[in-house]
Amino acid sequence: MLESDVYKRMIHAREKMSKSHKKIANYLIEHHETAPFLTASKLAKNVKVGEATVIRFAFFLNYRGYPDLQRHLQEALQRKMTSAEVLARTTDEDNFTENVVREVLGDDIQNMKQTLNQVDTAVFEQVVNEMIKAKRIYIIAYRSATSIGTFLEFYLDLILQNTEMIHQADGVSEHLLDITKDDLVIGLGFSRYTRRTVEVLKYVKQSDAKTVVITDHLLSPLVPYGDYKLVATTEINSFIDSFAAPMSIASALITALTRAEHVKVEKRLKELEGLWETFDVFYD
Amino acid sequence: MLESDVYKRMIHAREKMSKSHKKIANYLIEHHETAPFLTASKLAKNVKVGEATVIRFAFFLNYRGYPDLQRHLQEALQRKMTSAEVLARTTDEDNFTENVVREVLGDDIQNMKQTLNQVDTAVFEQVVNEMIKAKRIYIIAYRSATSIGTFLEFYLDLILQNTEMIHQADGVSEHLLDITKDDLVIGLGFSRYTRRTVEVLKYVKQSDAKTVVITDHLLSPLVPYGDYKLVATTEINSFIDSFAAPMSIASALITALTRAEHVKVEKRLKELEGLWETFDVFYD
DNA sequence: ATTTTTATGAAATATTTATTTCATTTTATG
DNA sequence: CATAAAATGAAATAAATATTTCATAAAAAT
Numbered sequence: 001m002l003e004s005d006v007y008k009r010m011i012h013a014r015e016k017m018s019k020s021h022k023k024i025a026n027y028l029i030e031h032h033e034t035a036p037f038l039t040a041s042k043l044a045k046n047v048k049v050g051e052a053t054v055i056r057f058a059f060f061l062n063y064r065g066y067p068d069l070q071r072h073l074q075e076a077l078q079r080k081m082t083s084a085e086v087l088a089r090t091t092d093e094d095n096f097t098e099n100v101v102r103e104v105l106g107d108d109i110q111n112m113k114q115t116l117n118q119v120d121t122a123v124f125e126q127v128v129n130e131m132i133k134a135k136r137i138y139i140i141a142y143r144s145a146t147s148i149g150t151f152l153e154f155y156l157d158l159i160l161q162n163t164e165m166i167h168q169a170d171g172v173s174e175h176l177l178d179i180t181k182d183d184l185v186i187g188l189g190f191s192r193y194t195r196r197t198v199e200v201l202k203y204v205k206q207s208d209a210k211t212v213v214i215t216d217h218l219l220s221p222l223v224p225y226g227d228y229k230l231v232a233t234t235e236i237n238s239f240i241d242s243f244a245a246p247m248s249i250a251s252a253l254i255t256a257l258t259r260a261e262h263v264k265v266e267k268r269l270k271e272l273e274g275l276w277e278t279f280d281v282f283y284d
Numbered sequence: 285m286l287e288s289d290v291y292k293r294m295i296h297a298r299e300k301m302s303k304s305h306k307k308i309a310n311y312l313i314e315h316h317e318t319a320p321f322l323t324a325s326k327l328a329k330n331v332k333v334g335e336a337t338v339i340r341f342a343f344f345l346n347y348r349g350y351p352d353l354q355r356h357l358q359e360a361l362q363r364k365m366t367s368a369e370v371l372a373r374t375t376d377e378d379n380f381t382e383n384v385v386r387e388v389l390g391d392d393i394q395n396m397k398q399t400l401n402q403v404d405t406a407v408f409e410q411v412v413n414e415m416i417k418a419k420r421i422y423i424i425a426y427r428s429a430t431s432i433g434t435f436l437e438f439y440l441d442l443i444l445q446n447t448e449m450i451h452q453a454d455g456v457s458e459h460l461l462d463i464t465k466d467d468l469v470i471g472l473g474f475s476r477y478t479r480r481t482v483e484v485l486k487y488v489k490q491s492d493a494k495t496v497v498i499t500d501h502l503l504s505p506l507v508p509y510g511d512y513k514l515v516a517t518t519e520i521n522s523f524i525d526s527f528a529a530p531m532s533i534a535s536a537l538i539t540a541l542t543r544a545e546h547v548k549v550e551k552r553l554k555e556l557e558g559l560w561e562t563f564d565v566f567y568d
Numbered sequence: 569a570t571t572t573t574t575a576t577g578a579a580a581t582a583t584t585t586a587t588t589t590c591a592t593t594t595t596a597t598g
Numbered sequence: 599c600a601t602a603a604a605a606t607g608a609a610a611t612a613a614a615t616a617t618t619t620c621a622t623a624a625a626a627a628t
Contacts, residue, residue, distance in 0.1 A: 018605060019594090037358050040586060050607035055587060066586060067614090074321055100543065101408045104536035105400040105529075109393055112528065116389040117364060118316070124385045144438050147531075151431035155524060193567040218295055218313050219306070221567045239542060239553070240439060242535035244396065244528040245389075247431075251526035252388035258523060259384065269523070283477040283505050302575060303624095324616060334577035339617060350616060351584090 006072045007032075009061050017060075020049045024057045028073065036073035040066045104236050108244040111233040115245040118231060127228045128256045130210050131156070134184035137163040138175065138209075140200050141188040148188050148214070148246050155254045158272070159265055166200070176200065181208035187226065190216045190234050190241050201225040214246055290356040291316075293345050301344075304333045308341045312357065320357035324350045388520050392528040395517040399529040402515060411496050411512050412540045415440070418468035418494070422459065423449040424484050425472040432472050432498070432530050439538045442556070443549055450484070460484065465492035471510065474500045474518050474525050485509040498530055 010025045017025060027047045028035045035043065044051040058069040131137060137156055141149025149165045156163035166175050179185065185204045189197040198221050205211060205225045213226030216234045223229055232249045234241035258265045276282060294309045301309060311331045312319045319327065328335040342353040415421060421440055425433030433449045440447035450459050463469065469488045473481040482505050488495060489509045497510030500518045507513055516533045518525035542549045560566060 020606070033362060037355075039584085041584095044607090051585095052587075052589090052607060053605080056605085058586095071321075078317060099405050099409070100412075100540040101403050101405055101533070101536045102400060104539055105396055105403070105532050108528075108532040108535070109396050109400070112389055112393045112396065116386060116393070119385050119389070121383065121385055128384075144435060146438065147431045147435035150434050151428060151527065154428050154430065195564060195567045198567050218291060219298060219310060223295060224298075236535060236539065238535065238539035240535060240538055242532055243435065244392075244532040244535070247531045248389050248392040248526055248528040249385070251392070251520060251522065251524060251528070252385045254524055255388055255520065255522035256384035280479060283479045283482050304576070323614085325614095328577095335615095336577060336617080336619095337575080340575085342616095 006061070006069070006076050013061065020047075020053045021057050021060060023047050023049060024054060032073075032077065036070060036077050104238070104242065107236040108242050111235060111242065111245045112248060114233045115231070115249070119249075120230075123228050123230065124252070124256070127212050127230065128253065128260055130184050130212065130228070131160075131253070131257055132261060133182075134210070135162065135180070135182040136178075136184075138179060138183060138185045138204075139163065139165040139188070140185060140197055140204075141165060142194040142197050144240070144243070145188040145190060145194070145197070148243055148250055151247065152186065152188075152250050152253070156257075159254070159258065159261075159268060176203060179204060179207050179209045183209045185209050185211045187211060187213045187222055188215075188246070189213070189220065189222045190243070190246070191220075192241075193221050198222060198225070214249060216241065216246075290345070290353070290360050297345060304331075304337045305341050305344060307331050307333060308338060316357075316361060320354060320361050388522070388526065391520040392526050395519060395526065395529045396532060398517045399515070399533070403533075404514075407512050408514065408536070408540070411514065412537065412544060414468050414494050414496065414512070415444075415537070415541055416545060419446065419464070419466040420462075420468075421447040422463060422467060422469045422488075422493075423447065423472070424469060424481055424488075425449060426478040426481050428524070428527070429472040429474060429478070429481070432527055432534055435531065436470065436472075436534050436537070440541075443538070443542065443545075443552060460487060463488060463491050463493050467493045469493050469495045471495060471497045471506055472499070472530070473497070473504065473506045474527070474530070475504075476525075477505050482506060482509070498533060500525065500530075 007029065010028065014022070014025065024043070024047050027043070031046075038046065040054045041051050044054045047054070055066050058066045061069060063069040063072065137160065139149045139153050139156075146165075153163055153165040164175070185201070187197060187201045187204075193215075201211060201213070201222060202225055210228075211226050212228045212230065213220075213222040214230045214232060215222045215226075216232060218229070218231055230249055232245035234243060234245060236242045291313065294312070298306070298309070308327070308331050311327070315330075322330065324338045325335050328338045331338070339350050342350045345353060347353040347356065421444065423433045423437050423440075430449075437447055437449040448459070469485070471481060471485045471488075477499075485495060485497070485506060486509055494512075495510050496512045496514065497504075497506040498514045498516060499506045499510075500516060502513070502515060514533055516529035518527060518529060520526045
């Protein structure tokens with residue numbers, strides 16, 4: 001039986017290998033992150049064997065040639081990457097679309113994984129810092145994106161008391177006049193980007209306020225107007241976008257903010273707790 | 285100044301790109317896990333541009349040739365990969381803000397998987413049927429749950445023109461008086477359940493309207509008042525709940541509805557498309 | 569509408585990379 | 599320590615891949 005995983009195949013055949021072959025196998029295993037991208041001659045040079053020996057090694061493992069071996073090494077690396085995710089992943093077997101809920105939830109899990117993989121944690125951290133520093137925070141979100149905007153506005157205003165969303169209006173909101181360089185503007189826009197969102201952000205960028213855009217793609221029209229860009233994938237097989245991933249990013253922003261400022265936030269929440277109790281806001 | 289990160293370089297040069305170049309950039313960004321391993325000719329074939337254009341794209345971004353661009357794409361992928369590996373090792377011990385995004389996204393992926401596993405597809409289908417049958421749809425959502433309510437209201441009203449959300453108000457909304465047995469009421473409530481949500485649902489149940497509750501737990505106080513119950517897990521390690529999973533359920537509801545009623549919906553969307561064009565709602 | 573500029577892809581060419589050949593060295597075996 | 603068998607690397611050849619050329623098409627400017 002022929003092993004499908006390259007590394008297992010190597011380990012399995014380890015005893016039958018010549019000295020040079022063992023050296024090659026060793027190198028491939030030790031440099032599993034870089035070796036899959038080397039050409040045959042460079043690999044030969046690094047391992048200090050002849051080029052031909054590298055080629056023979058590929059044949060020895062029953063591959064059709066060096067490019068074939070290389071392809072398998074690269075694929076194994078990618079598999080490792082996804083399995084390195086903290087989360088036990090959904091077995092792709094149960095991903096056949098038995099019905100719409102499962103299909104959409106499945107797609108959204110993919111979206112979140114992709115978002116997790118491509119998120120730039122340094123940028124995220126900077127955004128949290130800007131939120132802490134900001135005198136006022138303005139949120140720009142129109143049409144469907146309002147949902148995410150509402151969520152952010154609710155919690156940011158709860159915690160910081162300095163946040164408001166600029167609502168869809170016929171004319172341009174008067175609030176835009178008030179924005180100064182000490183403020184932070186968060187723009188939310190996803191595929192079928194609403195023109196007004198782009199225009200407002202463009203206008204805002206003229207004042208010296210810092211801007212954050214949360215969008216679905218690095219080539220989105222909002223990107224040019226964001227000092228910081230957070231990308232959350234929203235693609236599902238539907239005429240709408242799904243905002244699961246942006247929602248998660250929003251939750252992460254609020255969570256990070258409260259952790260960074262936990263002393264202030266705890267004080268504030270204690271006060272609120274009293275208020276909520278007085279007005280019997282929650283069910284228990 | 286020349287950007288070192290390939291993707292940043294692409295974003296920076298985005299405006300100066302020709303149509304074909306944008307197509308290539310798009311493809312590279314969307315397939316960032318596979319594209320770095322393609323040869324120039326295969327990439328050209330996938331993007332449906334000439335081979336030469338791909339080469340030109342590499343020069344355009346100031347690389348020495350296609351292999352150089354390819355090397356940078358691969359390196360960028362590896363950087364992300366190793367940072368994913370680092371994440372795999374860091375457990376909940378260190379709560380530095382840098383890892384909060386990954387932590388929350390990871391938790392939310394878990395939430396979505398759990399939601400996927402426990403969702404009752406039969407109930408989901410029934411809910412979609414009730415939405416189709418309903419004369420009017422009312423959405424009850426207060427405080428943070430408003431975000432999900434907004435999303436549902438936006439699209440349901442877009443498609444069916446018979447949906448509204450009952451907003452948080454000091455007194456009880458007058459809309460409640462209008463609810464009849466032909467209507468559908470969707471209640472949204474998650475942990476720290478707002479008392480008013482429960483009360484309003486309780487009241488609604490006295491009329492003979494059908495009710496759906498979307499909540500985070502089968503023991504939630506909303507459950508007794510729902511003819512249909514959809515459970516979406518929202519737990520993250522934070523003082524807030526994350527609504528990624530409920531958002532995905534909402535997207536699924538709208539998607540299922542549009543698929544079931546695609547003739548009507550397509551007609552409606554066609555009309556809207558004209559309106560949107562007239563008022564130049566979308567960018568591009 | 570017409571000209572000029574720019575971008576494009578097919579094909580030709582150049583370069584790089586993989587494979588084979590073959591003389592030589594190493595290793596295993598009696 | 600011979601001798602056969604196996605393995606090796608340098609060089610030659612083959613194959614694949616990248617780059618350039620050039621005629622044509624698309625966009626932009628006039």
